Amino acid sequence: MSSKEIKFIIIAMCGLLFAPLSAAAQTASLGTTKGGATAQISTALSKVISAAGVVQVRPQPMANTSQYIPMVNAGKLDLGIANNPQVWYAVDGSGMSSSPSPNLRVVATLFPFKAGIVVPTELGIESYADLAGKSVPRFKENSLGDFIIKAALNAGGLDYDDVKSVPTSNFPQMWDAMKQGKTHIAIAAVGSKPTYDLEAALNGITFLPFAASDGPKLAKVLPGAFVREVAPNADMPGIKNGTRVFAYDYLLFTHKDASDAMVSGVLEALYNGQVELRAAGPLFAEFSAEKIGKNLDLAYHPAALAFFKTKGIN
Numbered sequence: 001m002s003s004k005e006i007k008f009i010i011i012a013m014c015g016l017l018f019a020p021l022s023a024a025a026q027t028a029s030l031g032t033t034k035g036g037a038t039a040q041i042s043t044a045l046s047k048v049i050s051a052a053g054v055v056q057v058r059p060q061p062m063a064n065t066s067q068y069i070p071m072v073n074a075g076k077l078d079l080g081i082a083n084n085p086q087v088w089y090a091v092d093g094s095g096m097s098s099s100p101s102p103n104l105r106v107v108a109t110l111f112p113f114k115a116g117i118v119v120p121t122e123l124g125i126e127s128y129a130d131l132a133g134k135s136v137p138r139f140k141e142n143s144l145g146d147f148i149i150k151a152a153l154n155a156g157g158l159d160y161d162d163v164k165s166v167p168t169s170n171f172p173q174m175w176d177a178m179k180q181g182k183t184h185i186a187i188a189a190v191g192s193k194p195t196y197d198l199e200a201a202l203n204g205i206t207f208l209p210f211a212a213s214d215g216p217k218l219a220k221v222l223p224g225a226f227v228r229e230v231a232p233n234a235d236m237p238g239i240k241n242g243t244r245v246f247a248y249d250y251l252l253f254t255h256k257d258a259s260d261a262m263v264s265g266v267l268e269a270l271y272n273g274q275v276e277l278r279a280a281g282p283l284f285a286e287f288s289a290e291k292i293g294k295n296l297d298l299a300y301h302p303a304a305l306a307f308f309k310t311k312g313i314n
Contacts, residue, residue, distance in 0.1 A: 026262055028057045031068025031080035034061040036171050037189040037283060041110070041250060042081055044280035048273040054265035064170065066096070067145070073101035075255045078262065080104075083113055084224035084248040086144060087298060096142055105301035106122060107252045107263055108270055109294040111287045114190040114228050116245035117152045118238050121204035128156025128208055131163055134184040137174045138165035145171065150188050151221045151246070155214050178202070190245060191236055191282025199237035207238040207245055214246075223297070224248045238283065249294065260303035267292065267307045 032042035039061065046057040057079070062068045065082045067206065069090045072080040086096055093100025119125040123133070138160065139145030145168065153159055165181050168174045175194050178186040179201040188195045190207070198205050210227050211220070215219060218225040225248040232242035252270075270277070274289045293300070293308035300308075308314075 025053060025056055026259075026265065027058060028078040028262055028266070030057050030059045031065075031072055031077045032059050032061055033064060036194060037113070037115075037192040038065075038081060040193060040281065040283060044277060044284060045081070045110075045252070045270075048276045048280070049266055049269040051276070052265070052269035053271065054269065055262055056221050057266075060285050065090075069097075069101055069104070069269055070099075072253065072255055073103045075103070075257060075273055078258060079107065079252060079266070081110075081250060081252050083144075084296070084298075085147070085222040087251050087253060088223040091298060096144060096147065103256045104298075105256045105258070105304070106296060106298050107254050107266060107301055108292040109296065110250040110252060110292070111252045111284060112228060112247040112285070114230060114245050114247045115148075116190070116207045116238075116243070117148075117186060118178075118188045118195065118198060118205040118207055118208070119183050119185050120178075120202040121206045122202075125184065125206075125208065128152055128158065128210075131156055131185065132158055133163065134159075135164040136185050137168035137177065137181065137183050137187075139168050139174075145174065145187060147221050148246075151218050151225075152185075152208075152277050154217060154221070188238070189283065190230060190239065191285070195237040205238045207243045209243045210246060212244060218246050222246070222248060249296075251296075251298075253299050254301055256301065258301060258303075261305075263301050263303035264307055267304060271307075271311060 004092045020089060033039050042059045046059050049055055049057045060077060065086050068077055071077040089095035090097045090101040091104050103289055111206050136149060174186050175184045212227055225246050227244050228247035230239050230243050230245055234240050273287045277284045277287045290313060293313040
């Protein structure tokens, strides 16, 4: 047998060996933000899902959810991640959304996303009522930031007329403004990277506590939101003495016509990747494979419902 024949056989065998793997792996685009907690979440999800080998997830960072949610609804992106209120308003076409996105379907409920309002500790602000006369970020009307700030002011019996509004375009600008002393408050997720940055820049931050009874008021503005108790943690910025923040579930969603194979592959990876996801950081601390099918006021993809049934997830 000549050297050329041997080389041909080797190449052919390699092709047979790797062809099934290439055919099995599907690439899926994931709409996400360029920074903040959502970017952290998308990075962890992409690594864990891709490592399973069935679906290779590629994050597609954009300025905000209002850019990529419509793309998922149109089938131009395979997946997206956002919080429950944003997805609810998107499907309904109200509140944070100017038009409905009826094609969105939930793939998985990821975990309760705990967030709140942080203030520089040295200012001595202890309650939402204390925000009267303070400088607060003013986001575009009906944006997520606008809804959260309104909910926070409402918790203190206040509205924009009671504070000094500082025009703010996005969350990164909000965090920078607080570092520079242009505003006295900022929205932040418990355990997120921005809280560590703010802690270092401002020599300490504190999460203002919501009252346990604020849950219904929050849910009216942020569908699916609730009050969550956070235990004291000296190693986590803003909650040295414990506090009560608001929370809502973070969701992974897709288009109604997304392939069953992709949805099942993603869910299998999430279901089996619980340890890896929890190790990704504090945001995933409450991720549970048994709770990815949590009952919502939103529709799941049919393949997701089928998957939950096979795993005994109610």
